[in-house]
Amino acid sequence: MDPFLWLGAFALCVVLHLVIHPQARLFRDALTWLGRHPAPFLWLMASLMVHEWWSLRTGASAPLAVAHPLSPWPEVFLDCAVRGWQRFAMLFHQAIHPPPVLAGTIIGSVIMGLFSAASQMWLCCYFVASRESLLPDAGVRAALVRWKTILVLAVIHGAWWWMAERTDSPTRLLREWVMPEFLIFLGPLPLAAAAARVDFLKAGSATVRWWARVWLPMLMLALTAVPLLALLEYSLHLLPAVIPPARVVTQLLAASVLEAALHSWLFVSAALLLLRGGYLDDDPSHV
Secondary structure (H helix, E strand, C coil): CCHHHHHHHHHHHHHHHHHCCCCHHHHHHHHHHHHHCCHHHHHHHHHHHHHHHHHHHHCCCCCCCCCCCCCCHHHHHHHHHHHHHHHHHHCCCCCCCCCCCCCCCHHHHHHHHHHHHHHHHHHHHHHHHHHCCCCCCHHHHHHHHCHHHHHHHHHHHHHHHHHHCCCCHHHHHHHHHCHHHHHHHCCHHHHHHHHCCCCHHHHHHHHHHHHHHHHHHHHHHHHHHHHHHHHHHHHHHHHHHHCCCCCHHHHHHHHHHHHHHHHHHHHHHHHHHHHHHCCCCCCCCCC
């Protein structure tokens, strides 16, 4: 099938989320917030560009490959579904993609874990501060205050980045089918710490309460978000068929924009869902 048709299908799915999805208002509110506060999208886009450029320079990864038309569809579908599920889990833990510093080593994983945990806490504090009409730098100060929560998240993130470089079957199985569920369960943790202004233990209690209240709406969101992320994964591999291979920078820019835009949009949607479901909003229509 023509790559443009797949990219068009991806765009159509996004539009359908904004128009006829049962949670369409939530998705529109998230888009409105990003329109007013583009910083998270721009930071993530820039970090993805740096990550891919760094990986190409160091030989850590190859350029995006075209999905071969003769590839077995069950294999392609399963691979994209797994990647879509992992992407959904990382919605709550990857505000800024860390550069692959010393990738594959314990020290490198610790550095990347600290980077991603701190950036995620910043995003949550920035999100809460923006909705309370506070100064933008209030997010940075609030994130630094929650350093204990950052350290705990850094341990978990470090394990994720370490497993990302492992190729043995047990580690791959753990990363693909166990860690995503754990990361999703911990997803509301930094947002709870930012919104409720509590320490790690109280944020953990708030996380459990939030899940008890919003598990069904979150399931509804996941049922369409995961296929959308899987379609994003497939679309990213089709980009070389649309953009000439000689224009590597253009490919990386297009891939980073698509990935950052969808990631940021779905995260804000999930964050709004959690805040409203956690009864922290006096006015549910407040964006």
